[in-house]
Amino acid sequence: MALYREVAGRIQQQIDSGLFSFGERLPGVRKLSQSMDVSVSTVVQAQRLLEDNGVIAARPRSGFYVCQPSMPETTLPAAGLSAAQPVPVTTGEVTLFLGQLSQQKECAQLGFAIPHTDFLPMRALQKSLSSAVRQFDERAAGYTSPGGNEALKQQIARRMRFAGSEVDTEDILITGGAQEALTLALRSIAEPGDVIAIESPTYYGLLQAVESLGMKAIEVATDPVEGISLPALEMAARQWPVKACLLMPNFQNPLGAKLSDDNKEKIIGLAERFDFMLIEDDIYGELSQTDQRPRSLHSYDDCGRVIYYSSFSKTVSPG
Numbered sequence: 001m002a003l004y005r006e007v008a009g010r011i012q013q014q015i016d017s018g019l020f021s022f023g024e025r026l027p028g029v030r031k032l033s034q035s036m037d038v039s040v041s042t043v044v045q046a047q048r049l050l051e052d053n054g055v056i057a058a059r060p061r062s063g064f065y066v067c068q069p070s071m072p073e074t075t076l077p078a079a080g081l082s083a084a085q086p087v088p089v090t091t092g093e094v095t096l097f098l099g100q101l102s103q104q105k106e107c108a109q110l111g112f113a114i115p116h117t118d119f120l121p122m123r124a125l126q127k128s129l130s131s132a133v134r135q136f137d138e139r140a141a142g143y144t145s146p147g148g149n150e151a152l153k154q155q156i157a158r159r160m161r162f163a164g165s166e167v168d169t170e171d172i173l174i175t176g177g178a179q180e181a182l183t184l185a186l187r188s189i190a191e192p193g194d195v196i197a198i199e200s201p202t203y204y205g206l207l208q209a210v211e212s213l214g215m216k217a218i219e220v221a222t223d224p225v226e227g228i229s230l231p232a233l234e235m236a237a238r239q240w241p242v243k244a245c246l247l248m249p250n251f252q253n254p255l256g257a258k259l260s261d262d263n264k265e266k267i268i269g270l271a272e273r274f275d276f277m278l279i280e281d282d283i284y285g286e287l288s289q290t291d292q293r294p295r296s297l298h299s300y301d302d303c304g305r306v307i308y309y310s311s312f313s314k315t316v317s318p319g
């Protein structure tokens with residue numbers, strides 16, 4: 001085997017074993033040539049090979065960085081099915097089961113979407129928290145105005161423009177996370193016994209909210225790529241007095257599906273035609289793997305059909 005291929009194999013091994021992780025800079029050419037006891041030109045050739053294979057990438061005037069490993073091919077999960085009729089929701093068993101699984105170390109924890117601590121910007125958080133306490137004195141620990149801190153609302157309104165949504169700060173309400181926002185949204189538009197259309201499958205916390213408010217759920221088939229089925233939602237709305245549809249248009253939990261822009265527009269039309277509200281959970285909208293985050297469903301709403309909520313629990317930190 002050519003020497004440069006062997007060297008590329010050794011660097012690849014170091015990456016695979018975690019010595020250099022995703023996003024990290026590889027040592028310079030000279031350092032590598034010394035540590036591997038080969039010539040500089042052999043290292044350069046090995047780096048070229050790794051670059052061609054998508055293992056590392058060059059950044060101008062900075063060197064080579066480890067690329068994100070490509071995902072193994074997987075088969076998509078099956079689409080969820082629509083239910084024949086609305087039913088009261090009972091989540092007790094599922095929640096208990098998930099709780100038990102979370103204690104088992106040998107299980108990959110896919111039931112709860114908890115960001116790994118490695119992803120949390122701890123340094124930046126520490127800095128911001130201590131400067132807030134210094135800057136605001138005892139006000140930092142006091143009550144804020146009922147709808148939430150005005151400066152925070154301004155930042156959120158600015159941020160929502162990235163999702164294509166234009167909002168005034170007076171239309172924003174600060175809550176303790178997405179779960180509280182969801183419960184408030186449901187309570188503001190529906191009553192016990194009302195029918196709520198939900199994606200199938202969906203995040204169990206959404207089911208818990210519907211259950212706790214004594215509402216009924218009708219499951220609507222949801223595809224792992226396309227998202228909620230519009231024909232199935234239309235059929236449910238024709239047959240039942242659907243009060244609201246609760247959905248995650250961007251990166252649905254658990255399927256990861258994203259509704260196309262075209263379908264986002266169409267679903268607003270459907271809500272208008274059958275007179276129901278849309279509650280948009282956009283908690284994963286900012287976790288796009290491309291630079292451009294997808295547009296919110298809310299950004300297509302020109303008739304006041306969408307209540308939008310999100311949270312910083314998956315992007316800044318759950319706490």
Ligand SMILES: Cc1ncc(COP(=O)(O)O)c(C=O)c1O
Pocket residue numbers: 112113114176177178179180203205248253281283311312313318
């Ligand atoms: C889709 C979805 N919505 C809401 C939540 C709850 O978010 P929070 O922790 O901000 O209440 C989660 C948490 O996993 C979630 O996956």
